[in-house]
Amino acid sequence: MPRSVKVHPDRKEEILSAIQRNGFLPQGYLAASLGVSRSTVSNFVNSKPVSISKFEEICETLGLDKRQITQPIDREYNPVSEKSSLRVNFSASQVCELLLRLAELHLELNNPTLALDYCNKALAIATELDIPLAAKCQALQEKLLSELE
Structure with missing residues (x-):
């Protein structure tokens, strides 16, 4: 059974948005709030493995779905973010x-x-x-x- 997990690289914008939305800029604020090292937060943001417990704790603090954040974004149904464009398919x-x-x-x-x-x-x-x-x-x-x- 794996002891670490990582965010899918497609989710970086979503993570950065959640960090900003929750008032954890700079990222060191998030690390201090959780009692983890800045490198743990940096690894999380940059899709590098972090322990499962820290991963879950960061996701919960940021209001992110821990299962969804490990999966690639479905480009067809990507929620509109500030930097993405809305794509609609018509027949x-x-x-x-x-x-x-x-x-x-x-x-x-x-x-x-x-x-x-x-x-x-x-x-x-x-x-x-x-x-x-x-x-x-x-x-x-x-x-x-x-x-x-």
Whole structure:
């Protein structure tokens, strides 16, 4: 049975954020608060092995999940942090629906030129991928073209 454990390297930002959030900057404050050496805290932060008991104590103090912190971050569902960007995956059908809705909104806002641009993009996707929204896109396109004449 292992006597030490280490944080996954993907989790360094999360750890540094927790240290700051909990008011333990510099890291020596965390070490002093726990009665451990600064090197133990440094090892923890830098994904080097620390004893299981110290690992658990640091995780508890920082409010970190001791099991999760040893695993790589699932990039698909990474929680948004201050330095990361939100990534959302849409299907082609959803993109088509969004573009069509933007076209409808711009038509309502009396901006038929921009509405036509969004509509054309939606129609191109719907036609290329044989998405059922193609007919609705074509109808809106015809309406917009007649308004622009």
